[in-house]
Amino acid sequence: MPALLAENVTAGYGHSPIINDITLSAELNSVTTIIGPNGAGKSTFAKTLVGILRPTSGRIVVNDVDITRMAGHLIPRHGLVYVPQNDNVFKRLTVRENLEVGGFASRANTAARMEEILDIFTDLQKAVEKKAGFLSGGQQNLLAIARALMVDPSVIMLDEPTAGLSPAYTDVVWSQIARIAKLNTAVLVVEQNVERALKHSDEVHIFVAGRNHVHGAADEIAGLDLASIFLGRSHAS
Ligand SMILES: Nc1ncnc2c1ncn2[C@@H]1O[C@H](COP(=O)(O)OP(=O)(O)O)[C@@H](O)[C@H]1O
Ligand SMILES: [Mg+2]
Secondary structure, eight states: SSSSSEEEEESSSSSSSSSOOOOOEOOEEEEEEEEOOOTSSSSHHHHHHHSSSOOOOEEEEEEEEEEETGGGGGGGGTEEEEEEEESOOOOTSSEEEEEEEEETTSOOOHHHHHHHHHHHHHHTTTTTBBBBGSOHHHHHHHHHHHHHHOOOEEEEEEESTTOOOOOOOOOHHHHHHHHHTTTOOOEEEEEOOOHHHHOOOOOEEETTTTTTEEEEEEHHHHHHHHHOOOOHOOOOO
16 A cells, blocks of 8 residues: 555536646655646645545545544544645744644654754755745745644645745755655655756656546656647647
8 A cells, every 4th residue: 555545536616627637656756746737636635635625535645544534633543644735834933843844743752853854855954943934945944844844744745845946946845845855755846947857756647637648667767749739639648
């Protein structure tokens, strides 16, 4: 059983669905990335996984537990956490306080876990007493990821963690993502840059018009005509 299994998930905001019949899984120690054109439903899928939106059909299973109808605030306890693209840190709290808030939902020892996390995020280590609002955009994104990791999740869902960052900082974030996967975590990422997704991921899924159009190992996907697929002209699988 994969750490995360989404099976035939259909969901939307009103009467007509935005995402249709999406099936996707994510494994521990591995980076699974969703790419696809703007408006394809990547963020809608992310929000459905973590209980912000309710699927009208399908199921979502984390570590063998069906979380499909679970209240959103209970989902992190079952091992799935989510980092939205924007507004993902408490700007008036310090780095340390943000991490403490993140550990609140956890049964783990917060202090020990914080040490483990700061060991990876060395930029944050140097700024633990700084207010989050004074960090750079890239550092704030890393803090949001670090905070989500405080509960020692088995699955972490990151929605465009590098959006708006400089190329140099984008590389920093992706190298942290690789290290997070190695902490026995399944990392699921939405990334708008195709090249970057192919370079850093194990598995890649391409969403087009609300469907999981194509998926495979990153090196297989790299060989496809992605421009046609993005335009919905090709149905390769
Ligand atoms: N809060 C919302 N209410 C209604 N429609 C929405 C909402 N958010 C997104 N949508 C619509 O859902 C579709 C998919 O959006 P989204 O999941 O954000 O795509 P992506 O993340 O792939 O760019 C778009 O047509 C968008 O307009
Ligand atoms: Mg999006």
